[in-house]
Amino acid sequence: MKMWSWHFISDVHIKEPGDDNERLFLAFLKRSIDEENCEKIFLCGDIFDLMVGNFDEYKVRYQTCFEAMKKVLTSGKDLYFIEGNHDFNIRDLMINEFTKTHTADGRFHFYCDYIHLSKDNMKYYICHGDMIEVDSDGYQIYKKTVTSRFMKNLVDNVFSYDFLETLGRFVSKRSRERGLKAYGQHYNDESVKEKFRRSAIELSKKNDFNVLICGHSHVKDDFKIKEHIRYINNGYAPISKSYIRVDQTEITFQALD
Numbered sequence: 001m002k003m004w005s006w007h008f009i010s011d012v013h014i015k016e017p018g019d020d021n022e023r024l025f026l027a028f029l030k031r032s033i034d035e036e037n038c039e040k041i042f043l044c045g046d047i048f049d050l051m052v053g054n055f056d057e058y059k060v061r062y063q064t065c066f067e068a069m070k071k072v073l074t075s076g077k078d079l080y081f082i083e084g085n086h087d088f089n090i091r092d093l094m095i096n097e098f099t100k101t102h103t104a105d106g107r108f109h110f111y112c113d114y115i116h117l118s119k120d121n122m123k124y125y126i127c128h129g130d131m132i133e134v135d136s137d138g139y140q141i142y143k144k145t146v147t148s149r150f151m152k153n154l155v156d157n158v159f160s161y162d163f164l165e166t167l168g169r170f171v172s173k174r175s176r177e178r179g180l181k182a183y184g185q186h187y188n189d190e191s192v193k194e195k196f197r198r199s200a201i202e203l204s205k206k207n208d209f210n211v212l213i214c215g216h217s218h219v220k221d222d223f224k225i226k227e228h229i230r231y232i233n234n235g236y237a238p239i240s241k242s243y244i245r246v247d248q249t250e251i252t253f254q255a256l257d
C-alpha cells in the first residue's frame with residue numbers, strides 16, 4: 001500500500017509579515033513540503049488575521065506566505081484553501097494568484113464553506129467551523145451579509161484597501177476583546193469545548209462522515225462522537241503550536257516549533 005498523509009492547519013491569525021504566527025505558518029508549509037508522502041495540505045480558515053476583499057496589496061504585504069504556498073504547488077502537492085471569518089471574500093485574489101498566473105495544474109482548490117473527501121474508505125468533512133456552530137443565529141445572519149454578492153461588490157469596487165485595513169483592525173481588535181471574554185483567555189474553556197462537541201454531533205446527524213476536521217473555536221480537541229465518527233480541532237495554532245496529520249493508519253497532532 002502506498003504511504004500517504006494529509007496535513008491540516010487553521011487559526012494561525014498572521015497579523016503582520018515576519019511575526020511569530022507567520023513563522024509558525026511557514027514552518028508548517030516547509031514541514032509539509034519536505035514530507036515526501038504528504039499529498040494534500042489544507043488551510044482551514046483564519047490563516048490571516050485580516051484579509052478581506054480581492055486587493056493585490058495583500059500579495060505584496062504577505063509575499064513570503066504567497067511564495068511558500070506556491071512552493072507547495074510546484075512541489076506537486078495539492079493545496080486546499082477554505083475561507084475563515086477573518087480571511088474571506090478573497091476567491092478572485094486566490095484563484096488569480098494560484099491558478100491563472102501559475103502552473104498549478106489544477107492542484108489549487110478554493111472553498112468558501114466545506115470540503116467532503118474520501119480516502120481509504122474513510123469520509124472526511126473539512127471546514128473552518130463557524131458555519132457549523134450551534135446557537136449562533138446572529139452570527140449566521142452576519143456571515144450571510146458580509147459574504148453576499150452586494151457586500152463583495154462594495155468591498156471590491158467602492159472601499160479602498162487602506163480604509164478596509166483601518167476598519168478591519170478596529171473590528172478585529174473588538175472581536176478579540178469580546179472573544180477573550182466569551183471564550184476564556186487560555187483557549188481551553190470547557191464551555192466552548194462542549195459547545196463545539198455539540199456542534200459536531202449535530203453536524204454528524206445530517207452529514208455522512210467518519211472524521212470532522214475544523215477550527216474556529218480556538219480550543220484543541222479530539223472527541224469520539226460515536227463508533228467510527230470523530231471530531232478533531234487543532235485549536236489556536238500560536239498556542240497549540242501543532243498541526244493535524246492524517247495518514248492511512250492514524251490521525252495525530254504534530255508539534256511545530
Ligand SMILES: [Mn+2]
Nearest residue numbers: 046084085216
Ligand atoms: Mn475563526
